[in-house]
Amino acid sequence: MASPDPLASVPQNIPSAASLTRVEEVMQDIRQRIQMRHLCVGKKLPSIRVQADSLGVSRSTVVEAYARLVAEGVIESRPGSGFYVGRQVSPFKVAETAAGLSPASDPVWVTRQALLAPATSLQPGCGWLPDSWMPEQEIRRALRAVSRKPLAPLTGYGTPQGSPALRQLLAHRLGERGMHVAPEQLMLTESSTQAVDLLCRFFLQPGDTVLVDDPCYFSFQAMLRAHRANVVSVPYTPHGPDVQAMAACLAQHRPRVYITNAALHNPTGASLSVEIAHQVLVLAAQHDLTIIEDDVFADFENHRAPRYAALDGLRRVVYVGSFSKTLSASVRVGHIATRPDWVEQLVDLKLAIAFESGHFSAELLHTLLGSGTYQRHMNSLRARLADAMGLTLQRLEKLGVHAWHQPSAGMFVWCALPEGLDAATLSEYALHHHQLLLAPGNSFSPSQQANGYLRFNVAQSLSPAVFNALAKSMQACRRGRAT
Amino acid sequence: MASPDPLASVPQNIPSAASLTRVEEVMQDIRQRIQMRHLCVGKKLPSIRVQADSLGVSRSTVVEAYARLVAEGVIESRPGSGFYVGRQVSPFKVAETAAGLSPASDPVWVTRQALLAPATSLQPGCGWLPDSWMPEQEIRRALRAVSRKPLAPLTGYGTPQGSPALRQLLAHRLGERGMHVAPEQLMLTESSTQAVDLLCRFFLQPGDTVLVDDPCYFSFQAMLRAHRANVVSVPYTPHGPDVQAMAACLAQHRPRVYITNAALHNPTGASLSVEIAHQVLVLAAQHDLTIIEDDVFADFENHRAPRYAALDGLRRVVYVGSFSKTLSASVRVGHIATRPDWVEQLVDLKLAIAFESGHFSAELLHTLLGSGTYQRHMNSLRARLADAMGLTLQRLEKLGVHAWHQPSAGMFVWCALPEGLDAATLSEYALHHHQLLLAPGNSFSPSQQANGYLRFNVAQSLSPAVFNALAKSMQACRRGRAT
Known part of the structure; x- marks a missing residue:
């Protein structure tokens, strides 16, 4: 079905031609011409007769297409004069509807709801830890320490690549995880999100194809939409991406970049096996694929899963990390580790x-x-998360909600709803009636095949009220379906 | 002349076809096919005979084009086999040479030099105030105050649009300057640079045309290169852009966006007159042009110049500000003020x-x-800058360096070198021999017509050593020219 978004002709939203009706084909043709600026704002469209002749379709097809484009606000009808291209605000929209009305159409719905939720709401769908789990006293102490430091870090700019002392420390930490990088191979960013975005700008051109996991972190999808990238995906298994599906996908679509969370994958909580990591790297070499490995959950691990970056020696893998999930989301620092020759160009781009x-x-x-x-804080955090994981899985089981795979650590578990329940509907109902924020599966699924799943954040699921509200919402949605 | 950058086929670097030789045409054709990925890395190019036939040129033309592309690293010659597309790292490069070797080819040369300069260097070309001019005690006090605040701002995420309390305060400040905006019309960003970048992503598609001033803040040019925008410019006068030139430019190039500093323009220090502001807005309405008004120097003004945003009521003008120049460059907060319907979509984009x-x-x-x-700090800063401006102009005059226009306030003055001196050569010499960082005119000039100019930061020009080093460098460059 054609999307209601006048700007939906960014590549990933174009349904294949085979699935389009004639009317939708005409609509898509006009949208594309507007987006490519072949038709400018205020420009008159060809008459229905001329349009029908030029596209080789019937006049009634054009009439219907124009009417639907008017309804969408893409074109305007001026009675007695004809049809004109409407005023378009921006060639870019992340969400298809205004301000996140529905999780089905908005890749940042969960994020927005979580950021805007009142403190009293229940947020098992949230993507971060409760504030109270963060090391409050340590942060206050660090702030006071910084307030007594020399002036430069308080008022001046840093070096383009970012604090040498911090890069030195990060390089040492990465070395402990088997990634042998010099501080010169690191560049600091505002956040891991900004790091991935910067890398997309570095590697991609509009229309390039990017591979992601299915399911994957929803922000990757929103971001790739902003890059006008063509998104393809392969199923994620409990041990990494499905290698056979990946081989076929690489051969068919020739993506330029693969973006993934390698350890404690978001949303599934699964971890990469060394066997799959190796196979993926062989495929990547065969198809000249660059891998962006976003490792923001690294410090939650109890046992170290392999990293693409470590196996590959950072040749075609670019590694991204941050401390927003473990220390503070408001102290914004991410980092990129990559080849020396790429760092230099990334610094240019960051400056620009x-x-x-x-x-x-x-x-x-x-x-x-x-x-x-930090080490003490993480030790206690991991223990606390393990307890929360056990408790959450137990409580979910009682409601017939089963873990797809039991994560070895971390905050996320990916769960299958009982047969017949629709995660998007359930999430909308739960938010509206119980101030319960769920993370519906299709927010994470490029193929939209995950509507039977929810992602739970175990640290945000400790209150029994979460499960009361979830049970009531599930019941209501079942009844709704029955009537 | 064709650029030595294999990636130079981003729009602003394409010479018009008329000015190209046959060889350059062939080179450009191949570069474009590589950039569009019609020719992939490692792919064999057509043989010289086939290429000549298909392009309708002589074989010697193709031989020369291939040889030059090999020299540029765009293609590789494999003796006995043929020519192959070289390994391209990224479709995007800001600078044409490695790591800012020359101000002539690198739009972020000045920035990079300033950020990397040792503390002992002299930096009249730098774009910000010395650390010691910043309100040290106030920042330390504020840090301690924040360290005692509730936990959320220390560890958690904020709302997508940014702190409501800060937006309220900013809206009030903008109101005092004649811009009547509700806090809901404001969105916070990491910086004004990120704000302008975000707006470019919102308004532009690759290949869109953007209008800037000549001269203008060099980062606009670097940023627009990252957006693959086509840059056009109009001369800046002491009272704003040249309106006649702008009218002609709008008619000819139909730019989508105009990016400018409205008050205390960077690099000229000039201020917009109300008459020109009005004329520009009339032209903008006629040509459906959106204006991005970057107002980071606002608080340096002694007398308030008009703002496009105030005259326009933020209909087609989007206003950007920050405090990085007046309070702290390391406390990263910028803001965008715009129409309510645009804010919502900008928030989506920021989330993504x-x-x-x-x-x-x-x-x-x-x-x-x-x-x-803050008010007290700014009062003292303005007085200090006025003194520094007077002193700097006096000292420059003695060297035969004349202000193009005497700024009413602020830190920048745009100066003409004595006849025959080349600002790029002088800047390279001064940096190399005297650790003196100058800001050469062509860094700021899209048309590259400003090689007789330098931008001086008066706050960074207080040491007599600046003028000693400048005098020596000028002398050496004069001698160099003479020999």
Whole structure:
């Protein structure tokens, strides 16, 4: 079905020609001509007769197509004069509807709801830990320490590549995980999100194809839409991507980049096996594929899963990390580790589009990581998460909600709803009637095949009220289906 | 002349066909096919005979074009086999040479040099105030205050649009300058640079044309290159852009967006007159042009120049500001003021590509702005800058360096070198021999017509050593020219 978005002709939204009706084909043709600026704002469209002749379709097809485009606001009808291209605000929209009305049409629905939710709401669908799990005293202490430091980090710009002291410390940490990088191979960014976005700008041109996991972190999809990339996906298994499906996908679509979470995959909580990691790297070499490995959940691991970046020696793998999930989401520092020759160009790009990442945040992070308290904080966090995981799985089981795979650590578990329940409908109902924020499966699924799934954040699922509200919502949706 | 950059086929670098030789045409054709991925890495190029026949040129033309592309690293010659597409790292490069070797080829040369310069270097070309001019004690005090605040701003994410309290305060400040905006019309960003970049992503598609001033802030050019935009420019006069030139440019090139500093223009220090502001807005309406007004120097003004945003009521003007020049460059918070219907979509885009701007930085900025000390700080800063401006102009005059226009306030003055001196050569010499960072005119000039100019930052020009080093460099360059 054609999307109601006048701007839906970005590649990933174009249904294959075979599945389009004649009317939709005409609509798509006009949308594309508008988007390519062959038809400008205010320009008159060809008359229905001329359009029908030129496209070789019937006049009634054009009449219907024009009427639907008018309804969508793409074109305007001026009675007695004809049809004109409407005023388009932007060639780019992330969401197809206004302000996240529905999880089915908005890749940032979960994020927006979570960020806007009142403190009293229940948020098992949220993507981060509760504030109270963060190391409050350590952060306050670090802030006071930074307030006594020399002036530069408080007022001035940092170096383009980012604090040498912090890069030194990060390089050492990466070395401990088998990634042997020099501090010169690291560049600091505002966040891991900005890091992935920067890499997309570096590697991609509009229309390039990008491979992601199915399911994957929804922000990858929103971001790739902003890059006008063509998104293809392969199923994620409990041990990494489906290698056979990936081989076929690479051969068919020749994606330029693969973006993934390698350890404690979001949303499934699964971890990559060394066998699959190796196979994927062989495929990547065969198809000249660059891999962006987003490792923001690394420090939650109890046992170390392999990393593409470690096996590959950072030749075709670019590694991204941050501490927003374990220390503070508001102290914005991410990092990229990559080949020396790419770092230099990435620094140029960063200067051009962001000028600098936060000197102050880098100083604060360096203070926090250098104090030795981070390790203690993470030890306690991991233990707390393991308890929460056990409890959450138990409570979900009672409701007939089963883990697709039991994660070895981390905050996320990917769960199958009982037969017949629709995650999008359930999520809308739960938010509206119980202030319960769920993360519906299709938010994460490029193929939209995950409407029987929800992602749970076990740290946000400790209150029994979560499961009361979930049970009531499931019941109501079952009844709704029955009537 | 064809650029030595294999990726130079981004629009702004394509010479018009008329000015190309046959060889360059063939080279450009191949570069474009590589960039469009019609020719992939490792792919064999057509033989010289086939290529000549298919393009309708002589074989010697193709031989020469292939040889030059080999020299550029775009293609590789494999003796006995033929020519192959070389390994391309990225479709995007800001600078044409590695790591800012020359101000002539690198739009971020000045920035990079300034960020990397040792503390002992002299930096009249730098784009910001010395650290010691920033309100050190106030920032330290604000940090301690924030360290005692509730936990959320220290560890958690903020709302997608950014701190409501800070937006309220900013809206009030904008109101005082004649821009009547509700807090809901504001969105916070990491910085003004990120704000302009976000707006470019919102309004532009690759290949769209963007209008800038000549000269203009060099980062606009680097950023627009990252957006693959086609850049056109009109001369800047002491009272704003040249309106007649703008009218002609709009008619000819139909740019979608105009990006400018409205008050205390960078690099000229000139201010917009109300007459020109009005004329530009009339032209913008006629040509459906959106204006991005970057107002980071606003608080340096002694007398308020008009703002496009105020005259226009934020209909087609989007306003951008930050405090990085007046408070702290390391506390990263910028803001966008725009139409309510655009804010919502910008928030979507921000969620997709940056997730969030710094909650902590916003809290710190709110503390600093709310304390009342900011006004006192700015009063003293303005007085100090006025003194520095007078002194700098005096010292420059002695060297035969004349202000193009005497700025009413701010830190920048745009100066003409004595006849015959080349700003790029002088800047390279001064940096190399005297650790003196100058800002050569052509860094700012899209038309590359400003090689007789330098931008001086008066706050960074207080040391007599600046003028000693400048005098020596000028002398050496004069001698160099003479020999």
